[in-house]
Each structure stands twice: as structure tokens, then as C-alpha cells.
Amino acid sequence: MAQIHLEIVTPDRKVLSQPVDYVGAPGIEGEFGIMANHVPFLSALGIGNLYYKENGKYYYVFVAGGFAEVNNNKVTILAEVAERAAExxxxxxxxxxxxxxxxxxxxxxxxxxxxxxxxxxxxxxxxxxxxxxxxxxxxxx
CATH class of the missing domain: 1.20.5.440 (ATP synthase delta/epsilon subunit, C-terminal domain)
Structure with missing residues (x-):
């Protein structure tokens, strides 16, 4: 399966940067999903759970506010707040x-x-x- 690069950044730190199979995120108009070769896309983020799939497993990150940009097989999440589930x-x-x-x-x-x-x-x-x-x-x- 083709992968897409996911990068999650807050004003304080880089939370994540790695290739993944799928990304689901909470947009302010509803949840959206991204896979490899997605068209360019920009959305404001709501409050909720971003999840991504890697090697058949789902991982979760809490996000609140910010933006998601998709371009050239890369998803960049610029979030006001982002915490991995374990944090x-x-x-x-x-x-x-x-x-x-x-x-x-x-x-x-x-x-x-x-x-x-x-x-x-x-x-x-x-x-x-x-x-x-x-x-x-x-x-x-």
C-alpha cells in the first residue's frame, strides 16, 4: 500500500513525523480522511482525535485547533494543541x-x-x- 508522510507540529514541538497508510482528522466541518495521492487540501481543525493507520494498527493523537494541509503525499498538521494518546x-x-x-x-x-x-x-x-x-x-x- 502506498504511504503518505504525516507530520504533526505544535508551537512547542514536533509531535510526529513518519510515513503512514491513512490519516483521519477532525475538521471543523466534520471528520476527513487522507490516503496516498490525495488531491491538495486545506482544512481548519476542530477539537477531537486524529488517528492514523500504520502497518495495520491504528494510533491516536488528541488535537485542538489549527490547520491540516495535504500536498504532494504529505499531511501537515499545524495544531494549537496535540498530544499522543499515551501522553x-x-x-x-x-x-x-x-x-x-x-x-x-x-x-x-x-x-x-x-x-x-x-x-x-x-x-x-x-x-x-x-x-x-x-x-x-x-x-x-
Missing amino acids: IDVSRARIAKERAEERLRIQKEEMDFARARAALQRSLARMRCRSSAETAGTCTM
């Missing part, structure tokens, strides 16, 4: 989820609901990412 601290994500849920319950006028909703979305996506990787048996550093 996710589930207990920290659970605490963030509970804190965001509590903020949404309070419903005070000065409360920034969009920010609380985004925090909740990020924490849930992190927990799903870790769970998916553990189920697939690919939750390693």
Missing part, C-alpha cells in the same frame, strides 16, 4: 471535565460559556483518545 493524563482530563461541567451548571452572567464548553469538549476528547488507543492496543510512547 494524556486521564485523571487531569477528568478533573478538567468536572470543573467545566460545574462552570456550565453555575450559569452566572459573567461566566464565559464558550470557554467552559470548549474546555469540556477538550477534556472529553482527551479521554476518548486515550480510551481508543488502549482499546486498539497502541497506547505506547
